[in-house]
Amino acid sequence: MAVTLPGTEAGGAADGVAPRVNDFAVKLANVNGTGSSSANNLLMRAMFRMGVPVSGKNLFPSNIQGLPTWYEIRVNKTGFVARAREYDVMVAMNAQTYAADIREVRSGGFLLYDSSWPLDQLLVRNDVTYLGVPLARMVNEAFRGARERILMKNIAYAGALVAVLGIDMEIISDLLTERFAGKEKLRESNQRALRLGYDYALEHFECPIDCHVERMEKYDDLMLIDGNTAAALGCVYAGATVAAWYPITPSTSLMDAFTRFCERYRRDPETGRNDYLVVQAEDELASIGIVLGASWAGARAFTSTSGPGISLMNELLGMGYYAEIPAVIVDVQRVGPSTGMPTRTQQGDILACAYASHGDTKHILLFPCNPTECFELAVKAFDLAERFQTPVIMLSDLDIGMNDWVTPTLTWDDSYRPDRGRVLGADELEDISVFHRYDNEDADFVTPRTLPGVSEKGAYFTRGSGHTREGAYTETPDEYQAVVDRLAHKHRSAARAMPEPAIELREGARAGVVTVGGCDLAVREALQILEQRGIALDFLRVRGFPFGPAVEDFLDKHDLLFVVEQNRDAQLRSLLVLETPVPKDRLRSVLVYGGYPLSAADVVDSITAQLGA
Amino acid sequence: MAVTLPGTEAGGAADGVAPRVNDFAVKLANVNGTGSSSANNLLMRAMFRMGVPVSGKNLFPSNIQGLPTWYEIRVNKTGFVARAREYDVMVAMNAQTYAADIREVRSGGFLLYDSSWPLDQLLVRNDVTYLGVPLARMVNEAFRGARERILMKNIAYAGALVAVLGIDMEIISDLLTERFAGKEKLRESNQRALRLGYDYALEHFECPIDCHVERMEKYDDLMLIDGNTAAALGCVYAGATVAAWYPITPSTSLMDAFTRFCERYRRDPETGRNDYLVVQAEDELASIGIVLGASWAGARAFTSTSGPGISLMNELLGMGYYAEIPAVIVDVQRVGPSTGMPTRTQQGDILACAYASHGDTKHILLFPCNPTECFELAVKAFDLAERFQTPVIMLSDLDIGMNDWVTPTLTWDDSYRPDRGRVLGADELEDISVFHRYDNEDADFVTPRTLPGVSEKGAYFTRGSGHTREGAYTETPDEYQAVVDRLAHKHRSAARAMPEPAIELREGARAGVVTVGGCDLAVREALQILEQRGIALDFLRVRGFPFGPAVEDFLDKHDLLFVVEQNRDAQLRSLLVLETPVPKDRLRSVLVYGGYPLSAADVVDSITAQLGA
Amino acid sequence: MPSIVKPSVTHPAAAQNSRGLTQRDYEGAMSTLCAGCGHDSITAALVHALWELAIPPHMIAKLSGIGCSGKTTAYFARGAHGFNSAHGRMPPIATGASAANRDLTVIGISGDGDSLSIGLGHLGHLMRRNLRMLYVLENNGVYGLTKGQFSASADVGSTAKGGASNRLAPIDAMLLGLSAGATFLARSFSGDKEQLVPILKSALAHRGLAVVDVISPCVTFNDHEGSTKSYLFTRQHEVRVTETDFVPPEPAIEATIPENGAAWVVMHDGATVRFRSVPAGYDPTDRAAVTAYLQEALARGEVLTGLLYVDEAPPDLHETANSSREPLVSIPYERLCPGAAELSRVGAR
Amino acid sequence: MPSIVKPSVTHPAAAQNSRGLTQRDYEGAMSTLCAGCGHDSITAALVHALWELAIPPHMIAKLSGIGCSGKTTAYFARGAHGFNSAHGRMPPIATGASAANRDLTVIGISGDGDSLSIGLGHLGHLMRRNLRMLYVLENNGVYGLTKGQFSASADVGSTAKGGASNRLAPIDAMLLGLSAGATFLARSFSGDKEQLVPILKSALAHRGLAVVDVISPCVTFNDHEGSTKSYLFTRQHEVRVTETDFVPPEPAIEATIPENGAAWVVMHDGATVRFRSVPAGYDPTDRAAVTAYLQEALARGEVLTGLLYVDEAPPDLHETANSSREPLVSIPYERLCPGAAELSRVGAR
Numbered sequence A, B: 001m002a003v004t005l006p007g008t009e010a011g012g013a014a015d016g017v018a019p020r021v022n023d024f025a026v027k028l029a030n031v032n033g034t035g036s037s038s039a040n041n042l043l044m045r046a047m048f049r050m051g052v053p054v055s056g057k058n059l060f061p062s063n064i065q066g067l068p069t070w071y072e073i074r075v076n077k078t079g080f081v082a083r084a085r086e087y088d089v090m091v092a093m094n095a096q097t098y099a100a101d102i103r104e105v106r107s108g109g110f111l112l113y114d115s116s117w118p119l120d121q122l123l124v125r126n127d128v129t130y131l132g133v134p135l136a137r138m139v140n141e142a143f144r145g146a147r148e149r150i151l152m153k154n155i156a157y158a159g160a161l162v163a164v165l166g167i168d169m170e171i172i173s174d175l176l177t178e179r180f181a182g183k184e185k186l187r188e189s190n191q192r193a194l195r196l197g198y199d200y201a202l203e204h205f206e207c208p209i210d211c212h213v214e215r216m217e218k219y220d221d222l223m224l225i226d227g228n229t230a231a232a233l234g235c236v237y238a239g240a241t242v243a244a245w246y247p248i249t250p251s252t253s254l255m256d257a258f259t260r261f262c263e264r265y266r267r268d269p270e271t272g273r274n275d276y277l278v279v280q281a282e283d284e285l286a287s288i289g290i291v292l293g294a295s296w297a298g299a300r301a302f303t304s305t306s307g308p309g310i311s312l313m314n315e316l317l318g319m320g321y322y323a324e325i326p327a328v329i330v331d332v333q334r335v336g337p338s339t340g341m342p343t344r345t346q347q348g349d350i351l352a353c354a355y356a357s358h359g360d361t362k363h364i365l366l367f368p369c370n371p372t373e374c375f376e377l378a379v380k381a382f383d384l385a386e387r388f389q390t391p392v393i394m395l396s397d398l399d400i401g402m403n404d405w406v407t408p409t410l411t412w413d414d415s416y417r418p419d420r421g422r423v424l425g426a427d428e429l430e431d432i433s434v435f436h437r438y439d440n441e442d443a444d445f446v447t448p449r450t451l452p453g454v455s456e457k458g459a460y461f462t463r464g465s466g467h468t469r470e471g472a473y474t475e476t477p478d479e480y481q482a483v484v485d486r487l488a489h490k491h492r493s494a495a496r497a498m499p500e501p502a503i504e505l506r507e508g509a510r511a512g513v514v515t516v517g518g519c520d521l522a523v524r525e526a527l528q529i530l531e532q533r534g535i536a537l538d539f540l541r542v543r544g545f546p547f548g549p550a551v552e553d554f555l556d557k558h559d560l561l562f563v564v565e566q567n568r569d570a571q572l573r574s575l576l577v578l579e580t581p582v583p584k585d586r587l588r589s590v591l592v593y594g595g596y597p598l599s600a601a602d603v604v605d606s607i608t609a610q611l612g613a
Numbered sequence C, D: 001m002p003s004i005v006k007p008s009v010t011h012p013a014a015a016q017n018s019r020g021l022t023q024r025d026y027e028g029a030m031s032t033l034c035a036g037c038g039h040d041s042i043t044a045a046l047v048h049a050l051w052e053l054a055i056p057p058h059m060i061a062k063l064s065g066i067g068c069s070g071k072t073t074a075y076f077a078r079g080a081h082g083f084n085s086a087h088g089r090m091p092p093i094a095t096g097a098s099a100a101n102r103d104l105t106v107i108g109i110s111g112d113g114d115s116l117s118i119g120l121g122h123l124g125h126l127m128r129r130n131l132r133m134l135y136v137l138e139n140n141g142v143y144g145l146t147k148g149q150f151s152a153s154a155d156v157g158s159t160a161k162g163g164a165s166n167r168l169a170p171i172d173a174m175l176l177g178l179s180a181g182a183t184f185l186a187r188s189f190s191g192d193k194e195q196l197v198p199i200l201k202s203a204l205a206h207r208g209l210a211v212v213d214v215i216s217p218c219v220t221f222n223d224h225e226g227s228t229k230s231y232l233f234t235r236q237h238e239v240r241v242t243e244t245d246f247v248p249p250e251p252a253i254e255a256t257i258p259e260n261g262a263a264w265v266v267m268h269d270g271a272t273v274r275f276r277s278v279p280a281g282y283d284p285t286d287r288a289a290v291t292a293y294l295q296e297a298l299a300r301g302e303v304l305t306g307l308l309y310v311d312e313a314p315p316d317l318h319e320t321a322n323s324s325r326e327p328l329v330s331i332p333y334e335r336l337c338p339g340a341a342e343l344s345r346v347g348a349r
């Protein structure tokens, strides 16, 4: 399941050079709950249709209405669309944050603002071009009713940006037509608002400005999707039938999407009956319990959650490990500790997931880097969980999960069949003299299980308490150890079945960089920038834990390794130190954990500083 | 608070040599719920009164009645009373386990059994001396009623052992008198049963046998107590007023003892009112919540639990860490994972406690090695929790917590006053212009807190969500990082305040041994045995995490280190690898995790094998 | 449904049910509970009920939490899959099992600590979900396995206690059920097999969640102040392990609660509990009347037994979710996967 | 106590209470909730009640879980210590705070998700413990902060819905309280300050736990099928973030429930809720009658408001525990430590 990622062409990374055509960043500052998100999304989507690699990052508050929210669009013709740290164009729609927003525009950049009211002269920079559009006035003249005026103001600034950035108006019109299919009045008013801004901009500014988009050859193998939707699709395609969850940002949209897809694909058109069952549980302890119960009974089952949910699942994750029950958990990570910043991104649950629960416990982890991998690794998660009869946690994060990504198109091989692992059916049970749950291990130290409702001969007793190979209760050291020792071997064995790491080697590389998940794109961009500066570095991104030979080999071949990750405590580095033979002094850390998606500049700065270069 | 531990004299460790006077091991095999535990305890206690170092280990099932249970007594004149692996005397009172029990007697040892029924000749070993006492017959003749007969049979075999092992009959009589003070009839029947066995043994066997006790000079600085009782006393002496808990083996007796001591010391004789409040909570999530709430409001508060409880406390432990609320948690460890073996001992929660919770979280840990340290470190736990405003977890275990230990007498310095850390009172608040909760850090990165009910000026808002130095809500990277970075520094800073490790150096040592908690005695005995075999090793026992300079220094000075601990996954080793600069290839593991208390032989065997000696 | 006809309970051990199975076929491993424990009597009644209903053993899924009660799932239906899970978490695990395979006869066994302390939230939501299962609450008023702390349920022997006793208001599973929307609520006594067996049978036939609260005396920790051999006494008088270390052999308590009237039953420690059956003509379908009746009995110090409340109308979990009649585990993968062609239609261009 | 006299609610903003404090002194930070959110009205009522009772702000401890409701502890009593804790865990944390310092006026604010889903077990046991505190349940029938999923509480607008709606039986905090031994149960509507303020005042004066269930409409996620701007509709029709991204400005709903009679109140989405006050002569001390009355109202589709149940007799946590009258935090260490001499008497020789 190798993925063609964008940004594989050389020379595309931003390097402080003033960006121009198909290579710039826009930041839009809005107020939460005013409907700006759909306007911003419209712009991003239109650029994507023009064949231009683009990303949209929503930096939203943990609030429903009234607090500041930002949307960042980065356009980069070679596909490096990780977050930028400097903006060419700022759209300042929030008076509250205006002063801070204006500081973030690069010298020589642009600021689009609502010129219905005069601009505070204190906030004017003379190295920035001001594009004033009388949005409120235009909208108030053209529309009636507070509700419509608020909404249409967003569409009006979008219209101005269409002109300023050279976005294809036809594509925008198409998008509006699609979005408001069957709602002619809404489409019409949106179209009208859009034109207000568009026409004003064309008339008053030199359009497009130097930072603008131009049509590119369409990337046919790319699509626009967020990680949670893609992960949900993975669960559907893997054949998951039972899901349990408790709402929590940023994982909620995963289960929403799963439900939606099931409504579409899993409802018998004749009977109206569903081939799935989603339980909104009373809490996360219940969610994981439901998943374990369903998996125990033979269904593919999963839950999605975030950090606090993982904490609450600790006890039952340990039970799943020890009683050897498959389970799939998607942890869409947010900023911890505790409630932390629920709408900010981090990779702070790596250790908590790897060793979740008291006692000697180890789990299998998967680390997708984008929506495409969310899809693929979600499928893989079920195969691994059933193959190794244990909980598998996929660690996504808010950036991957909730933002729309331009990502390799999801593809499916219709010959795929689930790996259900070692499950004995009635016939197989017939053939053996006696069934013992934890005996008769295969080369991967997996023992066969049976499902309730199949045959009395397969009946056994599942317990989280000490048990023998036969499944009987025990308090005897040898008998207890026989089982937990096999579990340790089984976990190690799973390394062979994990997805291979992503590796990029460079001629003459002095050192290596190891990273994980959503850092991928920013790190690869950083490595290209560094290469341009004469620092060649090899690249590895882990995709699963336990780590396999390819990871160990890479670590072994480099005397110096930078581990780039988004948490304070260097959790990936810790896991590498504990779970591979790498000497720990080879590993240096690049830690970025303020809560915003990683940008290449963060990585470049840190590595340059550490190399004294 | 340095502790004089037993077993510090050279030459006392068992080394396969057949032990004799004041140096032997007895194992008693019983049926749970038959009342044997008090008879066994009586014997152990009597030997202790004779001035002989002794230990009693209860190996009991997770059951109330009917399953096998064992009691092991080890007598060792130099104080090495860790568990023996070979027994000189077996008291076989359980037909169910008879066959296995007899195999565990060392060649040349003794077996005491109930000769009311003939012995199965298949189970007779000719290298063992059989001491048959017709216990059932004697007791049935002397007593009436099933209840009394069952109980008295235990006392009768105890009587036989008194004769056989040369225990002072007067001391036994005293103990019975004390135990049944005011219950004359009970005392009399116990005394009578005791004599039945005693007289029979005197008459039929050569008493005492070669393994026996002889009076020794009394260790005046030793006492007999279990770790949970001692820890409870520590909580009382530290001034804890609020306790919350949920019953769980093996921690229950800690809270029972705390309640008992409070009833004795904390009840106003006039009003009958209590200067404490213990809440039996609905679960462990509630227990830790109550502790955090009480600590937040200014009380010293604690909870006691075991592994599954720690798992359930994960979320709130993270909140305590991030919101900087003191809390004391005693984890009396048992065998995991999951429910595991609730009545067996292990040190399997080290990692789970160190990093409990999602996100970047680190806790302060304390590791007592015996009841004396349970007492001392419990007091220390409150001082550290309040000094560093964070949860402190003391990791005891079942062996320390529930078994009676001969341990250095608890002492108290009446000049002790609690270190309440930085708490601003009304007067101090008067003196400052404005109070900000997370600002104004001291050299330990601790910021002052205030308590509710004191002054409006100190009012602040506690939250587990992102906050600034001022305590305000934030979603801004810099503001968030300022606080979590300080937390990381604070944790590191606490290293200086942790109890010093216990260290024993040996002339010409080739390598070092690092261990923790209840392994102490067995490891030190092992090192003496190894020394006798020409292998000199240095010794360090960690007593707290974060590790301080003394630990780092010891690690630094040894090229080869054996880490001895009672879990499968080398959790202490992992913590050392992650949290000190030690190169990981220096650390080898000695792992014993079957659930029984550690014995010196386990350590000797493993180290000898690893050294190829 | 509402009215339960008491059948004769004696059956020769070798008698066969309609499946040709004997009662022995519905038994399980040897109990390791204390001799005389009420939980063992409940197990026996359950064996009997399952045998009478001739439920195929392999179609049973038996689940529990942790506690003495939790262990009993091992002691019946050896031909069934069992799951001794974690303390208080049986309801969600049972929900998952039933969600995956609706054809299973799901039996959950729990204790009062398991259900009403750590598991209270889950039990409340299980009631809301109306999961089709038999839920047996083996109610002894104490935490048996952890040696006798008070639990949140009504103190079983409370009527006989003079003066002060457990000071906290008890949580009554039946009243809880009435407030949380439970659809089948019954109570019985472990020692009255004649009443218990038919109640279990009706419960197994119920459309949704059937909660059966069975008063089940703990012979070892009979927590009554005033009783000199009680745990509380033990604790207060600081006699250490001695007492709880010794579990005197006791016979299980048996009693028959007359169909119309009350019976005083003497517990192990001499305390007495007054059981009363619901009277003839009692209407278990009128929620408000049932609540009032229960509260009155409570006020009189009586433990009301019988089928207390039933409502067959509300849909169970699967009906609410409108899930396929076929168990989800039986649906072939081919029907679950939308396929490559469909995937190409997803996602924006 | 039981009967609540409605005072006139209008006060000039600058008027001073007996402590010389104005209402402003009982306010807190600016609310960040949606304009028109019912929770803000409750905050205002609370400010009013605290001001009228002239409670010293620094003696207040205000605690909450997580949710829009949870945030509101920041919006009143700026002179008090606040604690926005973890989702569902406020009851134990409040228990600890009150255990440590019984002189605090403990105020807990929770949501229906916080209290009746994840926190159900804790709430039940808080009721049992009868902790002396005011517990305000800001009940909007949805999870506001996570964008509008159904919660376990009665759907606020349920009466107006024709046909199918939320299919799960709601958990009614008042009925739950009656079954779990709560000692003060009241219900009101966020939009009726005239009724709410005096209820909050009586609740603050109660000897033990006072649970006030306040119906508090969520202007943004008004979850009613059939309403085209509802969340459910949004979800089913796959219009992405667009709708929930936009929160139209709405005024808070106000209404006065007549002292004797019912009032139909129109919610943001056009659904109507029928509120009724308890009638004159209503006896809130008769538990069985109260339960019956509540169930009848429920059956009629009415939301019964007022002081529904009160029992001043049961002891609160501190009385049960017989703890010192002095707050535990105030007891000098010297009184807590038994000292060296006593220690030498402990432990066996």
Ligand SMILES: Cc1ncc(C[n+]2csc(CCOP(=O)(O)OP(=O)(O)O)c2C)c(N)n1
Pocket: B246, B247, B248, B249, B284, B308, B309, B312, B339, C066, C067, C068, C069, C070, C086, C087, C110, C111, C112, C113, C114, C115, C138, C140, C142, C143, C144, C145, C146, C151
């Ligand atoms: C998370 C967790 N906390 C505590 C325990 C310890 N524990 C085991 S059984 C039990 C109580 C059992 O009481 P109950 O449910 O009434 O069952 P009974 O033994 O009385 O049948 C407790 C607290 C545990 N196993 N897990």
Ligand SMILES: Cc1ncc(C[n+]2csc(CCOP(=O)(O)OP(=O)(O)O)c2C)c(N)n1
Pocket: A246, A247, A248, A249, A284, A308, A309, A312, A339, D066, D067, D068, D069, D070, D087, D110, D111, D112, D113, D114, D115, D138, D140, D142, D143, D144, D145, D146, D151
């Ligand atoms: C352990 C945990 N799970 C989930 C969440 C996410 N979450 C935050 S608020 C909330 C629900 C809030 O609903 P409610 O209590 O009714 O409050 P409202 O917002 O409606 O006032 C949830 C599920 C969380 N913060 N913590």
Ligand code: SF4
Pocket: B064, B065, C032, C033, C034, C036, C037, C038, C039, C068, C069, C140, C144, C145, C217, C218, C219, C220, C221
């Ligand atoms: S302790 Fe009580 S509940 Fe447990 S097995 Fe014994 S009698 Fe039964």
Ligand code: SF4
Pocket: A064, A065, D032, D033, D034, D036, D037, D038, D039, D068, D069, D140, D144, D145, D217, D218, D219, D220, D221
């Ligand atoms: S989402 Fe609903 S509950 Fe939350 S602030 Fe807005 S209106 Fe209030």
Ligand SMILES: [Mg+2]
Pocket: C067, C111, C112, C113, C138, C139, C140, C141, C142, C143, C144, C151
């Ligand atoms: Mg019980």
Ligand SMILES: [Mg+2]
Pocket: D067, D111, D112, D113, D138, D139, D140, D141, D142, D143, D144, D151
């Ligand atoms: Mg709500």
